[in-house]
Amino acid sequence: QVQLQESGPGLxxxxxxxxxxxxxxxxxxxxxxxxxxxxxxxxGLEWIGYTYYSGRTNYNPSLKSRVTISxxxxxxxxxxxxxxxxxxxxxxxxxxxxVLRYFDWxxxxxxxxxxxxxxx
Amino acid sequence: xxxxxxxxxxxxxSPGERATLSCRASQSVSSNLAWYQQKPGQAPRLLIYGAxxxxxGIPGRFSGSGSGTEFTLTISSLQSEDFAVYYCQQYxxxxxxxxxxxxxxxxxx
Numbered sequence: 183q184v185q186l187q188e189s190g191p192g193l194x195x196x197x198x199x200x201x202x203x204x205x206x207x208x209x210x211x212x213x214x215x216x217x218x219x220x221x222x223x224x225x226g227l228e229w230i231g232y233t234y235y236s237g238r239t240n241y242n243p244s245l246k247s248r249v250t251i252s253x254x255x256x257x258x259x260x261x262x263x264x265x266x267x268x269x270x271x272x273x274x275x276x277x278x279x280x281v282l283r284y285f286d287w288x289x290x291x292x293x294x295x296x297x298x299x300x301x302x
Numbered sequence: 303x304x305x306x307x308x309x310x311x312x313x314x315x316s317p318g319e320r321a322t323l324s325c326r327a328s329q330s331v332s333s334n335l336a337w338y339q340q341k342p343g344q345a346p347r348l349l350i351y352g353a354x355x356x357x358x359g360i361p362g363r364f365s366g367s368g369s370g371t372e373f374t375l376t377i378s379s380l381q382s383e384d385f386a387v388y389y390c391q392q393y394x395x396x397x398x399x400x401x402x403x404x405x406x407x408x409x410x411x
Contacts, residue, residue, distance in 0.1 A: 215398065225404075226389065226402055226403070226404045226405045227338075227346065227389055227391075227402040227405075228402065229399070229400040229401065229402065232398070240397045240398070240399060242399075243303065276345055276346075278345075280398060282398075283351070284352075285352070285395065286334065286336075286351045286352045286355070286393070287334075287351075287393040287395075287398040287400075288336065288348060288351050288357070289336070289338075289346075289348060289391075289400070290348050290357070292345035292346060292347075293345065294344075294345055295345055
């Protein structure tokens, strides 16, 4: 059973960089697409982007200029960096696995989520 | 960017009754549509993908239909554990990109 666990600071100051790590157990990150999704308090879900173990990435156009997602196969982890944060970036951040099944892209395993608050 | 719009925002249904949730895409997404269930304090759970295929372990009372721009999630006989927020999500074939609807809250009537 694949499990994902987010970790990182719960409080980030405005204009600084948000950094989170997702540790994957029960499976290798050397396949599949590893994804970040966020959810502001009381609001809906927003896809941030993903990385593939080969280094291929793709990001939400609305966040692309501020986002970097990368993987570390030696640690079986992948990470999210979001620069120049503001209060609008306050959200629960989820890491998740994306998989291609025939012609469909599934987001089938999720971490429990971690709340990141942007405040001075 | 493809915008997903769900309706209604809140749906009140009695246990044992049928619930029908709608999702509309701003342009055709073919059958590249998934549904997720989210309970308070939990991560979303995949219910349906390919517009109509149930994910592993999902009960048969959940069904999805539609293609192009109009989609429906039907829960045939609501159980107490089904009251939650439901999100639709479209995905592009290549490169994969995703966008979610704003959610429908299914509450007990």
